[in-house]
Amino acid sequence: MKHHKKKRSAAGAALKAAFPHTIPILAGFLFLGMTYGIYMNASGFSFVYPMIMSLVIFGGSLEFVAVQMLLSTFAPLQTLLMSVMIQARHLFYGIAMLDKFKGTGAKKPYLIFGMCDESFSINCSAEIPEGVDKGWFMLWVTALNQLYWFCGSTLGGLLGSLITFNTEGLDFVMTAMFVVIFLEQWLKERRHYTALIGVAVSTACLLIFGADSFLLPTMACILCMLTVFRKPIEKSLEGSDDPK
């Protein structure tokens, strides 16, 4: 009984410490999540889709792209490779968190499962106050962020059908989002070799292979180029900020 109480207060204290860190994400995820839900609704999917996808995928970029993939013809290999490429940065979040997640016991699988960009950057950088259980702190950060995204997407999916204004052009939200992330990457680098490789290779493959089948060759070419030009690229990356 006593032990149980202690455990509960540890969780409570950690929640109190974690919540303020997630407030900016609360605003962002509700907005983006709702837009995503409305976008799915406008693309002809019931709210069940964004709801389930926010639970099992929980990765904004990929969930937006998945709408496009659900609207195209069934292409399992491309879907899997595309997911891995879009989410590849998580490999490095994982490497960065190898130590931090140690000793978190039963919470560890969920900490890894739910490690989106935002949860990673909070858990990686936040100074956890002394006396607050770090496992619980990181668990709350992760769970709260997923809750915000879940609520936003589901609400968007539900409210989408109530929207009376013309939603034509709403799909541009995905383009705008990627332009912003790309720009952020661009501003972080001194030289822009990899950014230019990404744009040039994709454009070339799009012209050669066409809109429906350019992704696989693009991904293969990007990996080849990064391997072949590793020396100069690696040199150009020195001095750039580390990826967040």
Add this chain to the structure above:
Amino acid sequence: MTLSQQIVTIALCAAGTMLTRFLPFLVFSSKKPTPRFVSYLGKALPAAVFGMLVVYCLKNVNVLSGGHGLPELISIAVVVALHLWKRQMLISVAGGTVCYMLLVQFVF
């Protein structure tokens, strides 16, 4: 796409994501250093991948007909300008999207 194809597509997205999230914990240990090629890819890939995703979003734009890609071009310029000015993702995304919706609904 049939319902079962949709379920497989969503499951594959989840599987791809989980692969990238769990793999480091299965393969690497915090004691051994990460292979250099892996950490190189970690730095080099994101800019290239997001460049690819921007192109992917624009894959159906036809520069030869319709709006000739002008609504896209103008709205992307708005996104970039807003972002360089405020550095607030939500403002940039919302501003660019509203701009695009107005352009395709009323102008082009």
